[in-house]
Amino acid sequence: MSENRTELSQLGEFGLINRLAQGISTQNHSTVMGIGDDAAVINAGDQYGLLAADMLVEGVHFDLSYVPLQHLGYKAISVNVSDIAAMNGNPEQVTVSLGLSNRFSVEAIEALYEGMKAAAKAFHVDIVGGDTTTSKSGLIISISVFGKVEKEKVTYRKGAKVGDILCATGDLGGAFMGLQVMEREKQAFMANPDMQPQLENYEYIVQRQLKPIARMDIIHELAEFGVVPTSMIDISDGLASECLHLSTNSGVGIQIYEDKIPIDRQTYETAVEFNLDPITCALNGGEDYELLFTIKQEDYDKIEKHEDIHFIGHTQELTKGNSLVTKNNNLVALKAQGWDHLNDQKEDN
Known part of the structure; x- marks a missing residue:
């Protein structure tokens, strides 16, 4: 068994994504683009829907010894909106899921949400739901963002031509x-x-x-x-x-x-x-x-x-x-x- 073990560090982040993507196929005609771009693209009538997600983990993406919670909340929304921007789309809704340890007070989480609400207002998106759970390894923030783009204006990573x-x-x-x-x-x-x-x-x-x-x-x-x-x-x-x-x-x-x-x-x-x-x-x-x-x-x-x-x-x-x-x-x-x-x-x- 151990002879077949592959360490995550051998593949790295993008190598792991590519390997996992090889075993995933789409089953719905509405899925236009899955893994491999800044956001997934979904057929939504006369427009495309856009779906992206990002996770921020304490000790990996941020250090609370110098990162204010309000700034962190703003950043968590903003970096997800950026994925929708990269598809030439407009964000509309986000969900917020949190992993929380008992060292955080209610007031601390409210400060985090103040930043999120400020970003939601700035980028004209609605916070429409999410989840909370206990974390034994610090603060974890997982955001999903939903947006739309006109079909003729969707922009992928794959469209460049020689001479652009x-x-x-x-x-x-x-x-x-x-x-x-x-x-x-x-x-x-x-x-x-x-x-x-x-x-x-x-x-x-x-x-x-x-x-x-x-x-x-x-x-x-x-x-x-x-x-x-x-x-x-x-x-x-x-x-x-x-x-x-x-x-x-x-x-x-x-x-x-x-x-x-x-x-x-x-x-x-x-x-x-x-x-x-x-x-x-x-x-x-x-x-x-x-x-x-x-x-x-x-x-x-x-x-x-x-x-x-x-x-x-x-x-x-x-x-x-x-x-x-x-x-x-x-x-x-x-x-x-x-x-x-x-x-x-x-x-x-």
Whole structure:
């Protein structure tokens, strides 16, 4: 029996998902897309329904020694809404399931829900149910989100064609650097409990980590401009990892340019302070929850002047691979080195 045992760490998160998906088939004609994208797609009459779920586990995804419960509640809803945004859809309902230990008071859970209600209001979604149970391993939050999208506007990871323009919203690497700052301050506090956290000059990146905002604003603006992306994904595991997902699903190569990757000044300066390469932080940091998408070349003029959409590369023949063009015009192969939850280390693919 032990000879046939495969450790989870051998497969990693995405390897496990792929292996389990091989044994799953759909039985209902209404299931349009199952496992393999940011959300499942369900036929719902004249529109498609969208269904996504995410789980946040204490000690894996968050540390309550420095994460306020209200911020955590907001983030839990926002990161799920981001999956609906990545399908070019609009969220409508969420369910909230919690695993709670007896160390939490009713007031603490109410604070968590205050954040959830604030996010629900911001993204125009209804909290319609869920479940609660006892947890012996800390706080567990499981969110399911339901949304809709017009059939002709649904956007998958698999739609990019050779010659499409690659776009990223916002700026990248900030959430990762915010986490580094908070971890540093935690260690300093543990060594000296009388010390006050030094978060001045880091407000933006700390906020990027604690309270990411799903880019529904971009989805609405793309609709106003008459632009339907050819493929899209949200940036949860780092830019490099998401580029490779689009490449694999669409069957195209991707080339991005170092000098086009959007990095906020505070992110850049903090990375240098930590002796980290800002570009590496943007490529592999994760948790930015921005959008990465491709558009047809003829749609470029429609969004060319948008201040928060950045044109960072293009698609090419799959045989040319996936690469980063450095400022010195050197080609570096893109590798996914984001966090793997089942491997407890950076993945390297």
